[in-house]
Amino acid sequence: MAKILVVDDEKLIVKGIRFSLEQDGMEVDCAYDGEEAIELAKRTEYDVVLLDVMLPKFDGFEVCQAIREFSEMPIIMLTAKGGDMDKILGLEYGADDYITKPFNILEVKARIKAIIRRSSKRGKKDGQAESKMVTAGDLSLDREGRRVFIGEREINLTAKEFDLLELLVCNPNKVYSRESLLTFVWGNKASESGDVRTVDVHVRRLREKIEPSPSDPKYVHTKWGVGYYFRV
Secondary structure (H helix, E strand, O other): OOEEEEEOOOHHHHHHHHHHHHHOOOEEEEEOOHHHHHHHHHHOOOOEEEEEOOOOOOOHHHHHHHHHOOOOOOEEEEEOOOOHHHHHHHHHOOOOEEEEOOOOHHHHHHHHHHHHHHHHHHHOOOOOOOOOEEEEOOEEEEOOOOEEEEOOEEEOOOHHHHHHHHHHHOOOOOOEOHHHHHHHHHOOOOOOOOOHHHHHHHHHHHHHHHOOOOOOOOOEEEEOOOEEEEOO
16 A cells, blocks of 8 residues: 655645545545654655645755655655746755646646556566666666665665666667656656756756766766767
8 A cells, every 4th residue: 555645734735635545545644844744754654755845844845855864755846836946946855746736636646656656666576678787887776676876885866866867877878858758757748848947957966966077977968959868
């Protein structure tokens, strides 16, 4: 049974989301402020955290940052309508995805289920068709354990950062447009004008973690006017 943490100070919204998710067989915990959310996340490893930006005590960005200090559980931010800065800031603090308010509950459920499906597939053995460990230069990627190493040092990536790196590493020298990366990694096409910036933010964060010099990347390269590709 999937475990979901819903964090929002609007109790009617939380009640509606909880009811809908429980109807689909999910186990739902609720928090109404940032402090409570952090404490619950410390006690339980959730399959998805649905996190509102505007919260009492600690806002959603602070909660996201705090969770990232001890867990890579997927986080979906709920942002204000038209709040592009909210979206970008959420991604900068380690969120995996965002949904704009007001939202359709069907979209919320679809995004949550997509993350759970991908996690479930990753949990299954890949069989003989795919290598579990991929090595490129000093970088090693454990596909089954979802771990990344540079030399002997383990690099902590969020779920989306790992998915992005895995796709690029397993398809070296293939250039992906930002729109195609949205489709492959996030499971949705760029339906809004700001969506492709999601990819840019994740690539920048990924480079900051794996590159010796992020401004002069060794692994994740840019094909100007086209997209991104992996090469050692």
